[in-house]
Amino acid sequence: MSVRIDNCKWIVTQNASREVLRNKSAYIEDGKIVEISDKITCEADHIIDGRRKLLLPGLVNTHTHLSMTLLRGYADDMPLEQWLGSKIWPLESKLTGELCYSGSLLGCLEMIRTGTTCFLDMYFYVEDVAKAVDKAGLRAFLSHAMMDGFADKKPTGLSEMADSTFRWIRALKNPRIGVAVAPHSPYTCSSETLIKAKEMAAAERVPLHTHLAETRGEQVEFEKTHGLREIDFLDKIGFLSENLVAAHCVWLTRSEVETLGKRQVKVAHCPVSNLKLAEGGVAPVPEMFESGVTVGLGTDGAASNNCLDMFDTMKICALIHKAHRWDPTVLPAQRVMDMATIGGASALGISESVGSVEEGKRADLIMVDLRSPNLNPIHGKDTIISDIVYSAKGENVDTTIVDGRILMAEKRYTSLDDDQIYREADLAAETLLQ
Amino acid sequence: MSVRIDNCKWIVTQNASREVLRNKSAYIEDGKIVEISDKITCEADHIIDGRRKLLLPGLVNTHTHLSMTLLRGYADDMPLEQWLGSKIWPLESKLTGELCYSGSLLGCLEMIRTGTTCFLDMYFYVEDVAKAVDKAGLRAFLSHAMMDGFADKKPTGLSEMADSTFRWIRALKNPRIGVAVAPHSPYTCSSETLIKAKEMAAAERVPLHTHLAETRGEQVEFEKTHGLREIDFLDKIGFLSENLVAAHCVWLTRSEVETLGKRQVKVAHCPVSNLKLAEGGVAPVPEMFESGVTVGLGTDGAASNNCLDMFDTMKICALIHKAHRWDPTVLPAQRVMDMATIGGASALGISESVGSVEEGKRADLIMVDLRSPNLNPIHGKDTIISDIVYSAKGENVDTTIVDGRILMAEKRYTSLDDDQIYREADLAAETLLQ
Numbered sequence: 002m003s004v005r006i007d008n009c010k011w012i013v014t015q016n017a018s019r020e021v022l023r024n025k026s027a028y029i030e031d032g033k034i035v036e037i038s039d040k041i042t043c044e045a046d047h048i049i050d051g052r053r054k055l056l057l058p059g060l061v062n063t064h065t066h067l068s069m070t071l072l073r074g075y076a077d078d079m080p081l082e083q084w085l086g087s088k089i090w091p092l093e094s095k096l097t098g099e100l101c102y103s104g105s106l107l108g109c110l111e112m113i114r115t116g117t118t119c120f121l122d123m124y125f126y127v128e129d130v131a132k133a134v135d136k137a138g139l140r141a142f143l144s145h146a147m148m149d150g151f152a153d154k155k156p157t158g159l160s161e162m163a164d165s166t167f168r169w170i171r172a173l174k175n176p177r178i179g180v181a182v183a184p185h186s187p188y189t190c191s192s193e194t195l196i197k198a199k200e201m202a203a204a205e206r207v208p209l210h211t212h213l214a215e216t217r218g219e220q221v222e223f224e225k226t227h228g229l230r231e232i233d234f235l236d237k238i239g240f241l242s243e244n245l246v247a248a249h250c251v252w253l254t255r256s257e258v259e260t261l262g263k264r265q266v267k268v269a270h271c272p273v274s275n276l277k278l279a280e281g282g283v284a285p286v287p288e289m290f291e292s293g294v295t296v297g298l299g300t301d302g303a304a305s306n307n308c309l310d311m312f313d314t315m316k317i318c319a320l321i322h323k324a325h326r327w328d329p330t331v332l333p334a335q336r337v338m339d340m341a342t343i344g345g346a347s348a349l350g351i352s353e354s355v356g357s358v359e360e361g362k363r364a365d366l367i368m369v370d371l372r373s374p375n376l377n378p379i380h381g382k383d384t385i386i387s388d389i390v391y392s393a394k395g396e397n398v399d400t401t402i403v404d405g406r407i408l409m410a411e412k413r414y415t416s417l418d419d420d421q422i423y424r425e426a427d428l429a430a431e432t433l434l435q
Numbered sequence: 436m437s438v439r440i441d442n443c444k445w446i447v448t449q450n451a452s453r454e455v456l457r458n459k460s461a462y463i464e465d466g467k468i469v470e471i472s473d474k475i476t477c478e479a480d481h482i483i484d485g486r487r488k489l490l491l492p493g494l495v496n497t498h499t500h501l502s503m504t505l506l507r508g509y510a511d512d513m514p515l516e517q518w519l520g521s522k523i524w525p526l527e528s529k530l531t532g533e534l535c536y537s538g539s540l541l542g543c544l545e546m547i548r549t550g551t552t553c554f555l556d557m558y559f560y561v562e563d564v565a566k567a568v569d570k571a572g573l574r575a576f577l578s579h580a581m582m583d584g585f586a587d588k589k590p591t592g593l594s595e596m597a598d599s600t601f602r603w604i605r606a607l608k609n610p611r612i613g614v615a616v617a618p619h620s621p622y623t624c625s626s627e628t629l630i631k632a633k634e635m636a637a638a639e640r641v642p643l644h645t646h647l648a649e650t651r652g653e654q655v656e657f658e659k660t661h662g663l664r665e666i667d668f669l670d671k672i673g674f675l676s677e678n679l680v681a682a683h684c685v686w687l688t689r690s691e692v693e694t695l696g697k698r699q700v701k702v703a704h705c706p707v708s709n710l711k712l713a714e715g716g717v718a719p720v721p722e723m724f725e726s727g728v729t730v731g732l733g734t735d736g737a738a739s740n741n742c743l744d745m746f747d748t749m750k751i752c753a754l755i756h757k758a759h760r761w762d763p764t765v766l767p768a769q770r771v772m773d774m775a776t777i778g779g780a781s782a783l784g785i786s787e788s789v790g791s792v793e794e795g796k797r798a799d800l801i802m803v804d805l806r807s808p809n810l811n812p813i814h815g816k817d818t819i820i821s822d823i824v825y826s827a828k829g830e831n832v833d834t835t836i837v838d839g840r841i842l843m844a845e846k847r848y849t850s851l852d853d854d855q856i857y858r859e860a861d862l863a864a865e866t867l868l869q
Contacts, residue, residue, distance in 0.1 A: 070812075071812065074814060074818040077763075077768060078757075080763055107812075108808075110808040111809055114808050115809075275758070276755065276757060277757060279758055279760070279762055279763040279765075280758065281758060283758075307809075307826045308828075309809075310828070320711055321710065321755075323710060323712075324711075324713055324715060324755075327713050329513055329712060329713040330514070334511060372853065372857065373830075374544040375507075375829075377856075378857075379508070387511045388508040388741075391711070392508060392737075392741045394742075394747075396807075396828050397830065419806065419808070422808075426812045427812045
């Protein structure tokens with residue numbers, strides 16, 4: 002299949018020199034960006050008029066729980082423990098594969114709608130999540146949340162489970178869907194599980210994913226129980242590694258950030274969720290960059306956001322660090338744009354193939370319709386990144402392409418029946434809440 | 436003209452008991468909400484199918500500078516003084532009435548698109564702003580920013596200017612467009628001007644509008660110059676009054692907040708702008724409510740936001756206070772919804788006629804299309820406010836009605852030519868930046 006995009010008003014390449022191109026065309030064949038140039042005349046199966054549009058790399062969401070769209074809006078404005086204990090966990094215990102499939106499909110629809118083309122997911126019933134992602138056409142790493150660190154719970158056959166997840170996903174033979182290994186967090190997993198997970202991820206050369214240092218209370222409790230802070234403990238047992246994508250990382254000291262840098266750990270920064278759960282602190286992202294840590298952005302699950310819109314996350318990320326440091330030059334728009342694209346791709350270990358608009362890369366691309374009041378006027382090349390980060394909304398995206406396949410064109414889904422997805426999600430939510 | 440809205444899936448009334456209605460219809464005649472009931476059968480000029488939609492009061496933006504849409508994205512990520520001194524002020528000195536008209540019309544388009552039906556504006560060339568608002572069909576209070584407190588500048592015929600603004604706007608005979616009197620801030624106005632403005636606003640029974648306590652530096656400088664902090668100074672000269680709408684109010688002590696409450700001052704809280712300009716503090720909104728202060732929400736101008744989307748502002752408002760106080764119960768969704776609707780209308784002194792969906796009120800209404808992934812599933816009455824505040828986006832609005840007149844239906848503008856507005860805003864921005 003081939004796609005020709007004619008005369009894009011702007012192309013934000015996110016290549017090494019962060020070039021912004023004006024009035025260029027692009028040609029895509031067999032899922033790959035073959036050519037970007039002034040004028041392309043060859044035939045194509047699909048032709049898109051780019052004259053009033055902005056082309057940019059598909060956004061990369063480095064931490065989410067897709068199926069939790071079913072719990073969107075269900076429990077807000079309450080303390081974390083109450084939220085988890087009285088609302089989220091009781092419902093999650095009633096989940097089934099079928100329900101997760103409905104929630105995941107809704108999540109995929111939202112990502113396609115708002116310009117996310119690739120994500121890292123951690124949840125349960127991964128086979129069903131994978132079926133939804135396969136159907137939707139997105140790129141993803143999927144992982145099963147492993148937990149065995151609760152004193153009152155026995156280990157639950159974690160490695161068998163991980164094995165079966167690997168087998169199942171690989172049986173799909175979908176090159177866009179990879180596996181990750183996900184011990185839920187240091188405070189819900191035993192050392193044995195953490196290490197086994199790390200070894201499994203290393204052997205299979207896939208991302209290792211966990212929650213880390215999300216709340217201050219968590220850090221303090223962990224230290225009481227283990228005699229060490231989370232980072233020191235994980236470093237001591239040899240868990241920190243270059244394929245680890247650690248979500249949150251809010252409550253860290255400067256030296257802990259340096260440790261992350263030394264071990265080449267990647268961070269999935271989730272500013273909206275962190276604010277909404279009232280965690281107080283703001284992740285030390287400037288220090289992460291100083292220490293050479295690769296940082297991507299994540300929405301977290303819809304229950305704590307409450308949407309999966311990476312544009313929303315970009316804007317709030319850019320705002321909160323400025324306010325927190327009393328410094329408007331902290332995390333300028335370009336840096337935030339990087340986190341949402343090439344930085345996220347690096348965090349997931351796939352920046353060789355996605356995260357930027359360059360010849361030879363896979364065609365994970367989105368287009369923003371500039372015929373929207375919030376995207377006018379555009380002053381030129383130097384301000385376009387600002388316009389994306391501070392003004393653009395996920396709903397301004399009108400075209401989403403993954404691996405050369407058009408998943409949304411002119412704001413219409415090409416592969417999914419949105420009305421059916423809403424109906425099924427409604428039913429699933431009703432079943433869950435009964 | 437009459438409009439019938441049939442079978443709204445949800446109506447968020449924002450009436451005194453904050454009722455949420457299911458499957459009701461509404462009938463609008465001569466700009467007024469005449470009936471809300473189970474089934475309405477009378478004829479109407481326009482009929483809207485509400486079955487997949489949510490009806491709510493139009494949002495009220497209590498602080499903005501409409502024409503600054505022309506500077507959207509032009510200067511970001513820089514310190515406030517540099518931003519003002521090297522970027523904003525030099526450009527503003529080149530403004531003309533014609534340019535302000537183009538910028539205002541673009542701003543109106545953005546408000547219609549994202550569900551704002553009423554706003555309070557402070558800027559220059561108010562006659563031209565008024566022409567744009569008149570054409571667009573929005574409800575507004577417009578004011579000219581008065582400044583005479585700079586040592587090197589003479590007073591500039593402020594009362595003549597204010598008089599002419601009054602005359603001009605009243606000559607429009609547009610019942611939706613009112614005047615406000617706006618001394619820019621305590622630090623840019625002489626006491627004489629402040630008091631004259633206050634008296635003028637009282638005599639004319641219109642809002643008095645100013646910037647107040649926006650940055651800590653401003654407070655400190657003010658105290659050095661005047662020997663008193665801003666609130667004490669303004670209270671001493673008798674400026675604080677019940678028709679004052681004070682924008683920002685970030686850097687206040689608890690007793691200053693109490694003073695605002697005692698004097699019945701209204702506050703226009705602008706969280707996005709405050710974060711973006713890296714002001715560090717977060718306005719003490721919970722204390723304002725404790726002290727009985729009426730608080731509305733504002734976007735501020737597009738140069739410091741960078742959009743005029745009140746949904747964006749609602750979400751960020753709800754998030755930032757939670758994070759700042761380490762308390763997810765601070766400013767729950769309902770409270771934020773109130774600030775953006777009936778609270779804003781109260782701040783502007785017009786809550787008798789707008790700000791809620793009730794029989795007898797003016798028909799300033801918006802409808803949100805629920806066929807969007809981020810608005811599914813909806814769990815019921817108890818969570819719908821959460822869905823609006825945390826999940827909905829301005830771009831989900833598909834119908835905007837002001838004073839019974841449909842300004843946007845099915846996401847199409849009925850009275851404005853968007854393409855022409857973009858072209859003219861482009862030209863205006865080019866002229867300004869030359």
